[in-house]
């Protein structure tokens with residue numbers, strides 16, 4: 041009896057896919073525009089961006105996710121904000137080296153339900169090694185890339201030098217002469233081949249819309265991260281190449297927002313389940329962080345879900361989302377109901393530090 045209920049409780053948790061958010065919250069919060077006093081809706085993923093949305097001073101942020109493991113990532117962060125100092129938070133998450141992550145984990149989960157405590161205790165060893173922001177499947181791919189492949193391509197010195205702040209022309213020279221070596225090009229072509237990415241769980245159809253090969257797409261995005269933007273300001277690139285953050289941190293993890301977010305945690309309204317479940321409640325929201333969920337839907341399902349989101353939107357609500365590879369924008373038959381904020385999109389795209397997305401969309405509801 042006890043065993044079966046325990047198993048049922050445990051089986052409810054799948055694996056963490058994203059242990060930290062790989063979408064830039066600076067870009068997201070700017071794109072959402074003024075939201076003070078409103079209701080916002082966010083896909084949870086690892087929870088960082090739902091927390092960042094609290095800095096906009098909304099009345100509440102409704103957080104949804106199909107995956108209980110992803111919701112567990114948000115609960116861990118809530119506990120960490122409540123019970124840790126900011127430097128301890130960074131250690132637990134893996135942004136900074138640490139020898140005390142087990143103790144910090146114990147403190148952070150003290151208020152969680154027994155099931156959530158057990159979920160995190162089972163991950164204690166991995167959290168100890170990589171930080172709580174490093175224990176997802178996505179971060180594991182990056183770790184394999186960094187530890188098993190990258191050492192054959194770039195020396196430690198080249199990787200360190202990548203994060204020295206330079207002028208844009210100097211960044212182009214560094215990319216051309218130090219980073220874009222023939223070994224790097226071979227690595228990109230193999231690791232990001234359709235075959236390998238397909239084997240890593242992405243549907244082959246995913247690449248049908250990509251201009252050129254996935255490796256060419258990645259090379260273009262690396263140019264954005266390494267030349268158009270300054271790598272010294274990029275926490276995502278730093279984690280991918282070095283396994284921790286450097287001086288630059290994602291918005292939610294920065295000291296300047298710690299107390300504000302901590303003081304507004306009770307404005308989170310966590311609803312495990314689908315976005316579609318929220319839109320069917322009849323509530324209206326003033327802004328949506330939709331992550332890149334539309335890419336995982338067929339165009340027909342996307343059109344239906346998009347329309348239902350419009351029904352759940354207050355006038356002037358903004359829909360903010362990314363596309364990694366598949367193109368998704370307001371379906372043609374709904375174009376009269378939204379306005380695309382191209383200027384906002386372009387301004388934020390040029391700054392997006394989570395550089396691997398091919399598109400960033402900001403659409404404002406007219407009616």
Ligand SMILES: C[S@@+](CC[C@H](N)C(=O)[O-])C[C@H]1O[C@@H](n2cnc3c(N)ncnc32)[C@H](O)[C@@H]1O
Pocket residue numbers: 058060061062063083084085086104105106107110313314315316331332333336
């Ligand atoms: C689409 S994934 C993308 C993750 C992302 N790129 C990141 O950096 O974290 C984000 C989350 O959306 C959730 N998700 C996907 N479709 C959903 C839906 N229709 N309703 C609620 N959550 C959904 C997944 O469970 C996952 O945790």
